[in-house]
Every structure is written in structure tokens, then in C-alpha cells.
Amino acid sequence: MNLTLHVWRQAAGSPEGRFVQYEARDISPDASFLEMLDVVNEQLIEKGEEPIHFEHDCREGICGSCGMMINGIAHGPLGGTATCQLHMRHFRDGDEIRVEPWRARAFPVIKDLIVDRSPLDKIIQAGGFISINTGSAPEANMIPVPKVVQERAMDAAECIECGACVAQCPNGAAQLFTAAKVSHLGLLPQGQPERYERVLRMVEVMEQYFGSCTMFRECEAVCPKEISTDFIARMNRDYIVARFRSR
């Protein structure tokens, strides 16, 4: 199949960028979106042009490195997949595709499609952990975890920190990301001792960098791990309880 791409190019250190048109020819429908970009890049290199820079690594939807707005949708048209898992068979021959980096004030562009997502790690640093030093853990089966609790915590724990939720949100909010971690740890018995302190600190840092949540729920629609906005509701509840408790 042949496609026309409009790809955002932005020089390193430059505050401005622009769309550049590329023709992607003879692309196999079984190729992934990133493999298609690889093919385009090989052609650019052959012509002596610098290839399109984009972040990627595992190519199997788990590392969270990759991410681009594809025709305005984070990770593209297929739900529950990261950009690297989107295959060209979901497009048609002759399609025009607009490719952009994550668009959010909290994620400044580094070059082309690569952005700086370090504020997400700052949220984790604020409390996305259980404080337990190596070697001081009790025996693993000491605290039973009900299966239904483990399943729910696992649902939240699947977050790959890709930032699609922020990129898609019209407010650039990071509630889904924060709520996923708050819920994963707050649901488990091991997370109880720090449950309320955690949500207060993580939300505080989140609000320093990101916009506010007004329940558009676009985040949930594009999340490659299909994390539910129910966790945002859960986080909000924990947050209110935490605020009352801290009086």
C-alpha cells in the first residue's frame, strides 16, 4: 500500500516546527506503524536527509517509549494498543496520515516526535512506591490478598507510562496516570500504611505540571492498556478522605 504522511519535524532546541510531507510506498499491510516509519527513514537516509526522530524500544506495547498523535488520536485509531502495535492493515491504500508528537505543555518537544516526559517520573517520586527497604520484607504469603483485589490492582498496575492520556486530554491532565499508580498501591494491603499520604503528595506534584481533570474521559479512550477512569474516581475519593484525615 502507498500512503502520504504529514510528519511534524522540529529541530532540536527550536521552539518551532512544521509539517513535512513524505510518501510511504510499497508498505506491507502486516508492517507496524513504526516499521513503516523505519522504511520511510531508510529512504530519507538514502537521499541524504536526516531521518525522522521518534522514541521507541520494545516494539511490543509494554515499555511505553513510543507514542505519537496519528490523525489527532494518541497511538492511532485502534483502541488498546500502543503506536508500535498498530499495523498498517488498519489503514487503506492512498490514506493521508498526520503524525505529531505528544501535544502537552508538560511535555516539551526535544526533536521531531520526541518529547520530554520527565514530569511523570516526578509524580512517581512523590509517592508512587511502597517504602520497604531490601531485606525487611515479611514472608510472601503472610498477608493474603483477595483474588478480586489482586485483579483490580493488576488492572491499574498495567500502566506503561506512555503519556497518551496526557496528550489526548484537552486540558493536558495526568489524572489517569496518577490514579493508576495511586490505585494499584492503594488497593493492596501492602500499600495501606502510606495510602493517604501517597495520594496527597502525588496529586500535589501532578498539579504542578499538568492541567485539571474535567472528566472528558478521552484518556481512557486512548490508553493502550485500557485503564479505566473508575480509578480517577477512586483516587478522588481517597484524596478527599486524605484531606479530611490530615486536618
Added chain:
Amino acid sequence: MSELDARIPPGPVAEKWSYAKNHYKLVNPTNKRKFDIIVIGAGLAGASAAASFAELGYNVKCFVFHDSPRRAHSIAAQGGINAAKNYQNDGDSIYRLFYDTVKGGDYRSREANVYRLAELSVNIIDQAVAQGVPFAREYGGTLENRSFGGVQVSRTFYARGQTGQQLLLGAFQALERQIALGRVTMFPRHEMLDVVVVDGQAKGIITRNLVTGAIDVHAGDAIVLGTGGYSNVFYLSTNAKASNCTAIWRAYRRGAYFANPCYTQIHPTCIPQTGEYQSKLTLMSESLRNDGRIWVPKQKGDKRPPNEIPEGDRDYYLERKYPSFGNLAPRDIASRGAKEVCDEGRGVGPGGRGVYLDFSESIKRLGRKTIEERYGNLFEMYHDITAEDPYVVPMRIYPAPHYTMGGSWVDYALMATIPGLFVIGEANFSDHGANRLGASALMQGLADGYFVIPTTIAEYLSGQMNKKVSPDRAEFKQARADVDDRVKRLLSAKGTRSVDSFHRELGHIMWEYCGMARSAEGLKKARVEVRALRDRYWREVRVLGTGEEPNQSLEKAGRVADFFELAELMCIDALHREESCGGHFRVEYQTADGEALRNDDKFLYVAAWEFTGDDDEPRLHKEPLTYEEVKLATRSYK
């Protein structure tokens, strides 16, 4: 041929680690903060080590080339982590895990290290659970287990099909906590490009900032490499695109012997390649072999759709050849089995390079819901990639490069042959011998990072009081200049071919001649071809752009340059080892029924190679392997 001293503690194998812990020197709590430890890589091994060092009070500087420590490829591990808890009451024990691992490694690993690994496996589960890793649970709330290849007990702990991510998040979160406390300084988007050796000790590293291109010097009292494996020497592997050998290779060139480079693991269950554009091979977790049955048509050229081939016309070849282990035969055996039937012309799928992994019988027996619970995300992943539904038609799988048992030689304390340089996780050679069992890589990375290195590094550091070295010293300046030089060379080649095109070609050569089946003739040919391609690479590679900004071609170019050198060493090692063991299969050394034929009389040792110069043959050092506890036997899974 100098003596390699593994510094294994005395006493019975089951007591060596206790002996070590009781006798290693310690570093006083108030002195710990005087030491700077540099950790490169923050996967399971690196993140757990960095976090544990910081918790103990050391100052830590951690470098990763990714934008965040959580991008490490450990995150992709699917199936599970082994531990000798014996929750299932099925005969498991530390001894049995130890024995299974030694046997699984085809009697080519260091017994003392493996016993320690089995011992520590139980502590890892405790630590992970305490960190909030959401392992699968039984209805009563206790931890659940499943079986893995090469063993007859159920000792694998898992978190859906994402065990790697969940374990990594446990370590990553512990690391982030230490970063917040100011005890770890994190350097994301920094790639280590050299080790600095001063008076025979590792005292620092040279890094390149991948955003600005700045080449910097960092001094430390000890350097710890947790930089993963080198399967990308084959270009197509299950590794992430950026996984590379550069850190341990640069260390090799500075004096850290490289052990058993030819011990590479080909994983039996990966999605087959569909086209030339393919950028990697996707792993389908070995845990699938718990419930999937592997088969090919009995008849050559049987092109019927799988659901139309009746039972009588199917060859469940693993069940046929290895009745005791069946579909759970270890990886090297399962991979060679697949290659054999495809070479016979009975392969399935495009190009005839595939075998079926069929779940129809399990779905009938357990119900679709149970299969969904166990493997849901893996089935989805398969469907996304191939557009085929494994609930309805069998999966097609084929072996692919996945893990490397070889790596930096380390002693019992995980120290390399450069004092002060430590190597942990997949980057080192130690525990898996010639073949790694499933669910044990996660175990080794975390054992090394949480429990071994924090203990053993104290023994070294206690002798390093007041021996700080200034980064102004000549050796640092020289190393920095060397790195700068190399970067400039890559940028100035002004060739016409992309880095990837060379990488692909290298991968083809290695897969063909140094893959699942090796021969003397093939390996000699490979060496010549690799060397020729490498020379062309330095003349003809095209790296556009500059070094003072993000430049992904430049990053790749340096890594591929190192792969060329490693590829040659792999061929040298494979050629010299005139036997078959584990993942190293020499067609000249096989039994009558096609199994690996070891030569314990001549090759019962670790082959540690020493770099002697760009144009000289590497020097071989042998660490003899002595088995005090396990009796050497033919490794049979029949």
C-alpha cells in the same frame, strides 16, 4: 594462560553464601556515604542494585540511555519468576531448584553461584510482594504458581503476562523513592561509552548525553554494569531495539574478560518473521507451553488449514521425543526440535518456518475463560500482530534469539577481571551455564541486584577508603578523548549505507552460521564475512546530522560497531568449543538421535576471553568447573 580466581567461599555448596555473608568485610554505616557507586542500566538488576545501595547509605549515580529507568527491556518479560517456595507441596526445594538450574545449564555453570541463586529466590518473592507487585493469587489470597519449561514442579510466580513489568516497577519505584530522597542522582538519556581504569582499578566512566551530545567524565569508587544481553547481534531478536552490548564490550576492551560468548539462547516460541521490514521478533511467553501443544503435520507438504488436519495426521513431536517433559522440554531442545521439523519440510505458515502451538485441547478442558485469564494479553498481542485468533486457530511460532548466557566474566562476588568493576544480571555470564531455564532471568537479575551485590560490594569498598581518584587524571582525559574520537569517526564516514542495513546483514550472517546449529566450516566462514563487513562498515556507513543534538543514527552506529567485534568473538568461541552443550550446538558433536553431545573431559570449563588488541587473536583463559554436589550426567528430558 593465567589462573582465574572465582574466589568461591569454602565449605559445602549449601553453606557457601552464608559463609560469605559472615566473613565478607563490611562498610561502617557512617562510612557508606563517603562512597560513590556508579550504576549503569536500571533494569531489574540495575534498578534493584541502585535502590539497595542507596537504602544502605551509599551515594549512587545511575545512568540509563532511556528517558526513564522504567523503559529497560526487563519490562517486557512475560511469563514469570521462579522461586523455591514449594507452596504447591509438589516436591520443590532450594536444592531441587539448584539442581534443575545446573542440569538445565547442561553442567556448564558455576555450582556455587547457582546454589546461591536458588537460596535467594525465596527472598525475592518476599521483597516483590512487599513492594506491591500484584502476583496472581488463589481464591484464598495466597500466591499462585504455574509450571515452566525444563522442570517438573510448579514454582513460577507471575502477574498475568506482565511479570517483567510488575517486577521492574517494584524495583523502579524503590529507585524513584531513593531519587526523591536525594540518595540517587539519576542521569536519564545518558549512554556509557567507556570505563576508566586507573592503576588497574575501575574508577569511572565516560558518558555521552544523548540530547546535547556532551561527552562527560564521572568518577566513582565502584562501577556496576546492569546493561542486559546481546541478542541484537542477530539484528532480529526478542530484545528491544536499543538493547546492545556496548557497556560490557567497552569494558572487555579495557580488560574485563568476556565469558562464553557463544552461549546464546534461541527461544522456541516467537511469532515468525513476516517480511524484510520486520524490526524485531515478538516473544510469546514460554508459559503458553503449559497449556499449548506443539505440532506439525506428519506429512511433508501437508498444506491443509490446521483445523482440517485430523489428530492422526499430526506429529506432536516434543511429546513423542521427550515423554517426561513433553511440551515443557527446555528451550534449547524445543528450539532445535522446531528447526529440525522445518528443515524436513514440515514447517507451517509463510516460508515453511513455523510450527503450531495449539490451545484447542486446553480450551475444551478448562474453558475459554480460564485460558483468557491466564494468557489474555498474550493472545491479544498475537492477534494484533498476525490478525489470527489463537482461540480459533493454532498459534504459529518459530524460534528466535532471546537471551545470552554469555557475558562479562565475574567471580563469586560478581566482580569482573577489572577490580572495582561489577557486572550483574544478563550482562554477566555466571549462573545459567549453556542454557537458561524459563522464568530464571528475572530471578537472577533481582538476586544479583537486591541481595548479592549490596553484600559483595562492601568487601571491595572496605579496601577503598581514602582511595578516591580525581576525574582530572590523565586516564580520564585519555578515555574521554578516545570516545570523542570514535564519535567523530562514525560521523565522518560519509558512506552511502544506513546503519540498519549493515546491522541486518550482520544479523543474517550470525543467524545462518552462529545460530541454532553451528559447524566449523560455517563458523570460519562467518568470521571472515563478519570481518569483511565490518571493514566496509567503517568506510561505507552513513550517519547524518551532528553529534551535538539528538542523533539516533549515531547512537545506533556506535552500538552496531561494537556488535561487529562481539560477533567475531562469538564465532571464535563457538569454533573453539568442540562439543555441543545447551544453546551451543555443533553439528559435528551430536548423539545418534540428534541431541547435544558434551565433552566433559575436554570442555568442562568457562571460556573467558581476554582482549589483546584490535588485530590480535583474543587470549583464552579457562576457569575449570568443579561439581561437588551435582553429578555430571547426560542431560535427558525423555
